[in-house]
Every structure is written in C-alpha cells, then in structure tokens.
Amino acid sequence: MDLLSNIVKAFSFPELVSQDGGRVDGFVIAIHLLMLLLFVGWIIYYFAALWKFRASNNPKADYRGVKTKTITNSIEGAVIVAELILVVVATYFWNLYVNKTDDFSDESVVRVTAEQFAWSARYPGADGKLGDQDKTLVSATNPFGLDKSDPDSEDDVEVLKSDIVVPMIKNEDGTHKSVTVDLTSKDVIHCFKVLPLRVCQDVIPGMRIPIHFRPTKVGRYQITCAQLCGDGHARMKGAVKVVDEAEWNEWYKVEKKKKNPAGEKAAAAVTTTGDDNA
Numbered sequence: 277m278d279l280l281s282n283i284v285k286a287f288s289f290p291e292l293v294s295q296d297g298g299r300v301d302g303f304v305i306a307i308h309l310l311m312l313l314l315f316v317g318w319i320i321y322y323f324a325a326l327w328k329f330r331a332s333n334n335p336k337a338d339y340r341g342v343k344t345k346t347i348t349n350s351i352e353g354a355v356i357v358a359e360l361i362l363v364v365v366a367t368y369f370w371n372l373y374v375n376k377t378d379d380f381s382d383e384s385v386v387r388v389t390a391e392q393f394a395w396s397a398r399y400p401g402a403d404g405k406l407g408d409q410d411k412t413l414v415s416a417t418n419p420f421g422l423d424k425s426d427p428d429s430e431d432d433v434e435v436l437k438s439d440i441v442v443p444m445i446k447n448e449d450g451t452h453k454s455v456t457v458d459l460t461s462k463d464v465i466h467c468f469k470v471l472p473l474r475v476c477q478d479v480i481p482g483m484r485i486p487i488h489f490r491p492t493k494v495g496r497y498q499i500t501c502a503q504l505c506g507d508g509h510a511r512m513k514g515a516v517k518v519v520d521e522a523e524w525n526e527w528y529k530v531e532k533k534k535k536n537p538a539g540e541k542a543a544a545a546v547t548t549t550g551d552d553n554a
C-alpha cells in the first residue's frame with residue numbers, strides 16, 4: 277500500500293497555491309490525454325501495417341508503394357491546418373492574456389532581477405512607482421543597475437539575494453489579488469520557476485517580462501532556475517515568501533522605513549502636529 281501511495285504521489289501534481297493554477301493542471305492533463313490518444317493511434321496503425329503487409333501475404337515486395345495522392349494530400353493538409361492554428365489562434369490568445377492591462381497596476385509589481393546565481397527583488401517605494409533600471413548601469417555599488425537620474429528610483433525598496441516577499445490579499449468576492457512579477461536578468465538567460473504557483477518563465481537580459489499569479493496560501497515556495505545558466509546553476513535557488521495582508525503591510529512599512537528614515541520622521545512630525553491640534 278505504501279508503494280502504491282508513493283507511486284501515486286510521484287505522478288501527482290505538486291501542491292497548488294495559485295488561484296489559476298488549476299487551469300494549468302487541466303491544460304497539462306489535456307495535453308497528456310491527447311498524446312495518449314496519439315500514442316494509442318500510432319500503435320494500432322503500427323500493428324495494422326505489420327499485419328496487412330506481412331511477408332506471407334506479400335511474397336514479392338512492391339517498391340513503388342502508394343500510387344494515389346490521398347496520403348500526401350492529407351499530410352500536407354494537416355501541416356497547413358496545424359500551422360494556421362499555431363500562428364493565428366495561439367498568437368491571438370497569447371497576446372490577449374499576456375497583455376491584459378488590468379493586471380499591470382504599478383503598486384502590485386515586484387521587479388525580480390536574476391543573476392548568476394541568485395534572485396533579487398525591488399518594490400516601489402513611497403511614491404508607488406518603480407524607477408528605471410538598465411543592465412548596462414550595473415556596478416559593485418549599483419547591483420540592480422538603477423537609473424539614478426530617475427527620481428522614482430530613489431525610494432525603491434531593494435531585497436538583495438533574499439526571499440521575494442509577496443502578499444496574499446483576498447478580494448471581497450472571495451478571489452485573490454493578482455501579483456505581477458516583472459522579470460529581468462543582469463547577465464544570461466535564467467528561468468523563474470515556482471511549481472506551487474504554476475509559473476515558469478524565461479528571464480532574458482535586456483527584456484522585462486511580466487508574469488501574474490494569485491497566491492492562495494501563505495508559505496515559502498522554492499524558486500528553481502529552469503535554464504542551464506552556468507556552473508552554479510544547480511545552486512541557483514531562491515524563495516517566494518507569500519505572507520498575509522497584515523504581515524505584508526508590516527514588512528513593507530519596515531522596508532520603506534529602512535530605505536527612507538528621514539521621510540518617516542518628517543511624516544511622524546506631521547502626525548504629531550496634527551494630534552496637538554486635535
């Protein structure tokens with residue numbers, strides 16, 4: 277029984293902590309069923325061909341083979357249909373889902389930067405805006421390659437080579453709020469793969485690639501780099517830490533304060549004055 281449950285576990289999906297992850301699982305199952313159908317179809321065809329063209333039935337080999345054009349035409353037709361589906365339908369739907377504008381609200385964006393062999397994150401500061409970054413500006417004192425001339429970059433919260441904290445926020449209708457992770461790389465191609473969130477996206481230097489997910493459970497989930505990116509690839513681990521709304525607010529407040537203690541003091545002074553007046 278133990279063996280059976282272990283086998284079932286080995287072939288099961290990993291823990292799911294993303295609202296839309298079930299659709300990814302459904303997609304994976306559908307592809308496997310389709311491939312199973314194709315596999316069974318080809319096996320049947322194989323044995324049918326073995327039987328039909330057996331030596332006892334065809335003592336003399338026919339080197340000319342098929343004489344009609346039906347087979348060639350149907351193969352060409354299938355290739356054309358497949359290409360059309362790929363180019364027209366796939367491009368249309370990919371564009372539709374990836375460029376869904378309502379998921380790009382600036383305040384819920386985390387910019388994640390990959391490098392050999394670690395993950396770092398940047399969050400918008402008090403102004404709610406992320407400053408620009410460019411890999412050509414990366415130096416020992418500027419690990420993200422921040423554009424210092426961009427005023428938005430001054431107060432950005434930076435988390436270097438540590439857990440990427442994201443909030444799990446429940447909407448009133450019971451759904452969960454979307455988190456956008458904006459991916460970029462400083463050096464080579466990496467891949468941001470977090471199985472429980474059902475996300476896997478290549479991270480490409482010079483490009484910003486946003487991905488979205490809606491975490492449904494607090495916890496710490498491993499980021500695996502899924503592109504061979506150098507000799508330290510195997511140890512390129514990171515973690516996405518999903519926290520509840522209260523913990524997120526507290527964490528974000530503390531990080532923003534660390535970044536701009538003077539600003540906080542000024543804000544506190546204003547509050548105190550306000551209290552005196554009241």
Ligand SMILES: [Cu+2]
Pocket residue numbers: 391393465466467501502503504505509512
């Ligand atoms: Cu990597």
